[in-house]
């Protein structure tokens with residue numbers, strides 16, 4: 001369980017970036033953290049991994065205040081995948097890159113191997129184990145980032161805009177792996193994104209930040225019910241969701257939309 005209570009934060013000498021944020025994410029949830037650029041999503045997630053600490057208020061993980069901890073203290077609990085996949089690459093092979101964390105923990109090599117193999121399998125990266133990480137495609141680098149985080153067996157995984165710049169198929173692939181990780185290993189997933197399609201298809205709950213304020217915390221579905229404040233928060237519904245809301249149908253694909261509209265019109269379209 002991860003919890004922020006009345007958290008305020010500002011970068012040095014800067015304006016407030018997070019204002020009085022409270023939220024609680026239970027074990028096993030799959031939550032979208034939404035908001036336009038600069039709304040404070042990355043900053044909030046940095047607080048969750050103890051990279052920075054609140055000016056006031058507190059962050060708790062499994063009920064314990066993390067104010068005195070550093071990211072390394074939380075490595076077993078919170079895994080983090082950064083926005084830029086190239087930033088993390090240090091090693092010569094995919095296997096060694098994923099093994100880096102477990103080796104730092106001085107685990108026996110047999111155990112390292114086991115954890116790495118599992119992380120690679122869970123992210124569909126087994127066939128690339130001996131590849132040079134920099135030769136991977138953008139989408140594969142993203143999955144490598146997830147494998148690196150998973151190799152330490154975290155209970156919570158925070159993913160910062162990892163679907164940006166990927167085509168539809170790559171996005172779908174990584175999201176399906178994440179869905180399995182969440183469902184089969186009960187790992188809590190906090191997905192930072194401003195992609196409303198991804199939020200709608202894969203998450204049950206969304207938290208929306210706007211200019212450092214929490215402006216929504218509830219069922220993701222509710223964001224698609226024609227709320228006018230979405231525009232105000234700088235979020236844009238995909239065309240299909242806008243049309244579905246306008247015509248008051250629930251459709252996840254264009255074909256389903258057409259079918260429902262036809263039914264609504266009494267089969268005459």
Ligand SMILES: Nc1ncnc2c1ncn2[C@@H]1O[C@H](COP(=O)(O)OP(=O)(O)O)[C@@H](O)[C@H]1O
Pocket residue numbers: 011012014017035036037038039040041042043044
């Ligand atoms: N290292 C930093 N130093 C100063 N200001 C920062 C820094 N990182 C982010 N900010 C500012 O904090 C605000 C929130 O940024 P961020 O958390 O990165 O938002 P998001 O991830 O939602 O795009 C923005 O106004 C941004 O300019």
Ligand SMILES: [Mg+2]
Pocket residue numbers: 041042043083160
């Ligand atoms: Mg960000």
